[in-house]
Amino acid sequence: MPSSPNIASAIKEQASILGFDACGFARAEEVDAQARQEYRQWLADGRNGCMNWAERYCDVRDNPQLLLDSARTIIMLAMNYYPQVKQSADAPQFAYYAYGRDYHEVMREHMHELAAFIQNETGACCRCCVDTAPLRERYWAQRAGIGFLGMNNQLILPGKGSYFFLGAIITTLELPCDEPCTLSCGECRACIAACPSCALDEGGVDARRCLSCLTIEQRGELPQWVNTVIGNRVYGCDSCQLCCPHNSSPKPTAIQDFHPSAEFMSLTAATIQSMTDIDFKRVFGHSAVRRTRLEGLKRNASLLKN
Ligand code: SF4
Numbered sequence: 001m002p003s004s005p006n007i008a009s010a011i012k013e014q015a016s017i018l019g020f021d022a023c024g025f026a027r028a029e030e031v032d033a034q035a036r037q038e039y040r041q042w043l044a045d046g047r048n049g050c051m052n053w054a055e056r057y058c059d060v061r062d063n064p065q066l067l068l069d070s071a072r073t074i075i076m077l078a079m080n081y082y083p084q085v086k087q088s089a090d091a092p093q094f095a096y097y098a099y100g101r102d103y104h105e106v107m108r109e110h111m112h113e114l115a116a117f118i119q120n121e122t123g124a125c126c127r128c129c130v131d132t133a134p135l136r137e138r139y140w141a142q143r144a145g146i147g148f149l150g151m152n153n154q155l156i157l158p159g160k161g162s163y164f165f166l167g168a169i170i171t172t173l174e175l176p177c178d179e180p181c182t183l184s185c186g187e188c189r190a191c192i193a194a195c196p197s198c199a200l201d202e203g204g205v206d207a208r209r210c211l212s213c214l215t216i217e218q219r220g221e222l223p224q225w226v227n228t229v230i231g232n233r234v235y236g237c238d239s240c241q242l243c244c245p246h247n248s249s250p251k252p253t254a255i256q257d258f259h260p261s262a263e264f265m266s267l268t269a270a271t272i273q274s275m276t277d278i279d280f281k282r283v284f285g286h287s288a289v290r291r292t293r294l295e296g297l298k299r300n301a302s303l304l305k306n
């Protein structure tokens with residue numbers, strides 16, 4: 001469905017009104033051969049670790065047109081989650097993205113509003129994806145011009161950093177594509193040096209060694225070596241973002257839903273280890289932390305040094 005001349009800027013303006021910090025358009029087509037090959041190699045090397053889901057639906061991952069009939073455009077969106085207040089250094093550390101309400105819920109609500117705007121204005125079909133479909137969000141965000149893939153495996157928005165959630169609206173509406181972002185890390189390798197578990201190299205992240213993956217995705221016991229590097233990370237790891245020069249002066253999020261609760265801010269390793277299912281549901285019922293489940297969180301807390 002072709003668009004009217006002004007709808008592209010109207011969509012970007014509406015995205016900004018809805019709280020998105022970046023919005024770009026890419027043609028909905030198959031990913032390029034290099035990206036496909038790199039992903040296949042990452043899987044073949046076993047670097048997805050316990051994330052078995054990464055091996056599924058590779059055909060769809062390669063071709064977003066399989067996610068929506070007559071798809072023409074992928075609208076890529078980014079939303080800042082950098083916290084206004086931080087946990088104290090001696091508290092069991094949660095990755096910043098998990099401080100507030102689950103981004104799946106929050107992003108979906110904002111994206112559905114944008115999709116409704118597009119549908120009302122143009123009649124086009126839209127599908128909202130926020131980690132809910134096999135879509136290569138960082139690849140499409142680079143193609144849509146909103147950032148580049150850093151060595152730390154995060155999308156870096158020039159001038160803004162990497163503390164952003166990504167979401168995609170696939171639509172039948174044809175929109176003018178933005179220029180892909182051609183920036184790169186250059187000579188910097190700070191995140192590779194800063195990674196506490198040597199999970200990063202120039203080939204990307206090895207999830208088998210990544211504390212974020214291990215503390216969140218891994219079920220059952222963690223490998224013994226994790227004890228020596230986990231520090232006070234109880235859920236996720238931000239080390240490769242904290243050291244990044246693009247994150248030297250991040251702007252805190254304006255989204256209230258991403259602000260932490262008082263109970264979250266008062267958590268200690270002891271309170272986590274004594275949590276009941278009811279406690280867990282109260283504190284994390286609408287949090288991304290549900291992903292690791294209560295037993296995973298207690299397992300992680302039992303390893304903390306503080
Ligand atoms: S999240 Fe932590 S463990 Fe994983 S790659 Fe980044 S610094 Fe390394």
Ligand code: SF4
Nearest residue numbers: 150151185188191244
């Ligand atoms: S720390 Fe340096 S190498 Fe790593 S993502 Fe940031 S700019 Fe790239």
